[in-house]
Structures are given as structure tokens and as C-alpha cells.
Amino acid sequence: AQSVTQPDIHITVSEGASLExxxxxxxxATPYLFWYVQSPGQGLQLLLKYFSGDTLVQGIKGFxxxxxxxxxxxxxxxxxxxxxxxxxxxxADGAGSYQLTFGKGTKLSVIP
Amino acid sequence: xTGVSQNPRHxxxxxxxxxxxxxDPISEHNRLYWYRxxxxxxxxxxxYFQNEAQLEKSRLLSDRFSAERPKGSFSTLxxxxxxxxxxxxxxCATANSSFSETQYFGPGTRLLVL
Numbered sequence: 227a228q229s230v231t232q233p234d235i236h237i238t239v240s241e242g243a244s245l246e247x248x249x250x251x252x253x254x255a256t257p258y259l260f261w262y263v264q265s266p267g268q269g270l271q272l273l274l275k276y277f278s279g280d281t282l283v284q285g286i287k288g289f290x291x292x293x294x295x296x297x298x299x300x301x302x303x304x305x306x307x308x309x310x311x312x313x314x315x316x317x318a319d320g321a322g323s324y325q326l327t328f329g330k331g332t333k334l335s336v337i338p
Numbered sequence: 339x340t341g342v343s344q345n346p347r348h349x350x351x352x353x354x355x356x357x358x359x360x361x362d363p364i365s366e367h368n369r370l371y372w373y374r375x376x377x378x379x380x381x382x383x384x385x386y387f388q389n390e391a392q393l394e395k396s397r398l399l400s401d402r403f404s405a406e407r408p409k410g411s412f413s414t415l416x417x418x419x420x421x422x423x424x425x426x427x428x429x430c431a432t433a434n435s436s437f438s439e440t441q442y443f444g445p446g447t448r449l450l451v452l
Contacts, residue, residue, distance in 0.1 A: 270429070
């Protein structure tokens, strides 16, 4: 069965600092990978996705992610964090079935 | 608003009562998914429709849960004889299989069972 691991439950960064959120997937075939963001009490907004092609994908709000097959990783990055980026971030894998398998999420706090 | 909508946004009910949630998809999205999210967890898949056909159900979906998508448009998720363990956020997502597998989520319905 697929699994997605987000090793960091909570990360705190200062505004303007760089950010990297980790995600590891377990499915063997080429995955369909997603990053979503969720603000408190809200649904999930798609940040970016990777299906194939260029392993560095650009998303909304200045986020990017890099697919590394050798490391089974799909880490999310942003060069300079804004206070409005404080939210919970979920990595998901859609390969092998129609459903998405989500990680447990990483909560991001931003210090002004 | 052309996004996925869900109603109600919040529901408080007493244990043993039945509740029904509604999801209206993005126009022309033929796939519709229901997920459940509990505190501190990522969403977990419940069930999936392609047009009006329910094609997949999770083992999480007990006999007390039923979902429908009449005419392949909106969907309803009903929970009968609610239990405190049903308290969660119920998320609906839709996708258009003609374009990609990207799922777009609604704002969710937060259920509290007292």
C-alpha cells in the first residue's frame, strides 16, 4: 500500500527565511505527487503537482518542489517565507489508484 | 463562485442522530471524492464516484455511511446513528478525468457529535 511520510510535524521559521518541507513517498512506480496547503478550518488548496517531465516544478505563491526518485522524495521549498504562509502543508501521492494518500501534514509557524 | 462547494459548513448533532452533507462539484468535473480528516491527521479517502457510479469505497466507510451522486452532479454523504468517533472534517474533492487527475477540494463540513 502507498504511504506518504512527512517527518516534521511542526516547523517554525522567521519571516524572510528560506523554507524546506520534507516529503517521502513509498509507491514504486512513478508517482503523481501533490502539495496542498490548508489554513485553519478551511479546505485544501493545491500548491503544485508533479506527474512527469521536469523534476523541478513551480507552483503558486512562490513555492517550488523537486522530485528525486533516488531518494523517494518530493520536498517543498520557498526562498523567502511570508507571515501569510503560516498554515498546514500536506504532501499527497495519487499513483496506483484514483484516491490520494496524504501525509500527516507539517504545520508551519512564521515568526515576524 | 466556480469552485467546489459544501454545505453545511458546520454541523453539531447528538449521538444517534442522522446527518447529511452535500457537495456541489466544479462544473464538468466527472469525478467526485469524499475524504475524512481528523485532528492532527491528513485527509483519508472514503469513497469515489465517476459520474453517478460509486466505484470505490474505503474500509473506513462503515455500514452507517452512505454516499450518492444522482445524475452525476452533486453528491450527498449520509451518516446514520452518529457516534462521537464520527466527529471530523468531511472534505469533498472533484476532478475532470479528461484533463488530469488533479483533485480540487471544497471548504469541508466540520461535524461535531456530542
